[in-house]
Amino acid sequence: MKAEIISIGTEILLGQILNTNQQWLSVKLAELGIGVYHHSTVGDNPERLSGALESGIRRSDIVITTGGLGPTVDDITLQAISRTFQIENPRVIRNLVGTAPGFVYDIGGKLLIALPGPPRELNPMFERSVAPLLKKKYRGEGVLKVRTIRMTGLSESFADRKAGNLLKSPPPLTVGIYAKPALVELKIMAKAADEKRAKALIDKADRRITSRLGRYIFGRDDETLEGAVGSMLSRARKTLAVAESCTGGLISSRITDVPGSSVYFRMGIVAYSNDIKSGLLGVRGVTLRRYGAVSRQTAVEMAKNVRKSAGADIGLSVTGIAGPSGAVKGKPVGLVYIAVSMKDRTFCREFRFRGEREIIKFRSSQAALDLLRVSL
């Protein structure tokens, strides 16, 4: 079963947007056991699109197009399809998020599926309508299952060393390593005759990875760190308050991305200046004068005081220097203190992050949420 993906849009060829749909669809098709043999991109040009559609249907069993379905003048996919294949009666796939529906054509027994370009429309449409259709039509080809193990607080090279021989697993098992800032993922893929056998292979590899790297694992597949922390807070019936300096509200925002977070999240304070830290957060003047706003002592007082003032069970605080300016002697850009305060204990850790302002903000929020996770 051969599939290919054709992206449509001059803005992609101009480099104005990064084509993430091809990767996303490739992963989804792989999970269905369908191999992708070609990616291609053409602009909003009827002849070149027609050429791509023709080659696609000639050499592949399934052709998925993305883009060119909206109401504006450069949306040309449907006209090109009907002109190329003299076919007019697709099955319509509803779009629950945007305006442009998707379309499924049967072209001499081959499938041509036209989907919208924006990922927020394409992704749910594929999951809800296209994946079930493909599963039904191409049943019996075996299944490929994928599980992603998500970790933070470790380097890629450390994960690589620990995963070791698993990364060289022979078929039908594949383990790959992918690193982003403050996030390392191990992807386990297994191909088998059925779901159950594939799952057994994956479970076995998962257990081996967990025994080596368990303490860094915060979730699997789509689970986020903030979601994992939220579940733990819910289960423990604990409430949280956050005091942020250099992360500027990012931690509160990530925590409140989780539906239902109002149950455990009480309050966040973004204290960007010393007088807010001393006024609203009650950090003592002597602490700020003697140790500075970016110090272990200030972080500890912030965490304690935000917990008390919110009447929460746990206080989390971050203070640091996100850059590019703000560094002083002995306190470089990237120096960050994170403190967690509970009724019976308070602790603080020092971090030194690298990168640009937004990367340091993100790494700090990741480390803070992970410290909270570990302490729960």
Add this chain to the structure above:
Amino acid sequence: MKAEIISIGTEILLGQILNTNQQWLSVKLAELGIGVYHHSTVGDNPERLSGALESGIRRSDIVITTGGLGPTVDDITLQAISRTFQIENPRVIRNLVGTAPGFVYDIGGKLLIALPGPPRELNPMFERSVAPLLKKKYRGEGVLKVRTIRMTGLSESFADRKAGNLLKSPPPLTVGIYAKPALVELKIMAKAADEKRAKALIDKADRRITSRLGRYIFGRDDETLEGAVGSMLSRARKTLAVAESCTGGLISSRITDVPGSSVYFRMGIVAYSNDIKSGLLGVRGVTLRRYGAVSRQTAVEMAKNVRKSAGADIGLSVTGIAGPSGAVKGKPVGLVYIAVSMKDRTFCREFRFRGEREIIKFRSSQAALDLLRVSL
């Protein structure tokens, strides 16, 4: 002058890595005035690569391949090129970062350039060796300039209607419209003999767009809404404090993404529960009881009180229902009140947003920053 880019690697087709080379090269080629008409990706398979190379050289003047040049068994680019075109004497391009060099072939007057896949090797090799070569060879082909006009607070169809005939501009001018949640972009592209002429064409189109849609424009090219608001606050020497409910810290986080924001950003409070709203933010109990936490009256008191308590010039507040739960009779998910309080005036606007939780959070933050921008 037509160019195309062929990426080589089974790991791309499996979705294991995101193909960023195509975008990067497209931008670089556009800057040289060279149009890219096709992107394609094939796996580590000699026949399919050969097919892609043949189509490429048939339809384009310049073909750039990335990947498949390393020492491992699946690196097949050079063999495929020599087999496909019966040619063996490329010019070698040194790789100062990695081990695999690049190659330039002349195939009947057309250029075939084989570059390594890792961006950290490809990017410097292109900048140092390939760009100068292309500039020399295709001098006098002119330049392509691009400007993006960024807007919020309007729908794509409204922008489409207003831009009207500009979207159908004949060459050498192209105007395209791109929409994301709470963001509409018009991209102006102009091709001309030199930089100055291209800029003049773009300036003219920019003026026409500004005269029709000026009030929605917050920035151009890479300028962000939070960056634009920050510049206005800096220039006006005003300070800001933010009280957030449903946006959960996202507004503060976006504001503090801007380097130097500590000059104007005083404080953010994320009040996720009624007792924080009444306690820390001083919203009157009678207001919360009579009108509810999601109301015009609460938004106004939040904005006034956060301004006063931070000693800031401007208070910005948001209260609403991000969903998926939390809706009550008469107050659906997506209902959001945003208030701005200054010394001499306070005003509030009601919004009704659609989408999932994170989309409503983002739309709310966008509307809040835009209300602030307009009021400045």
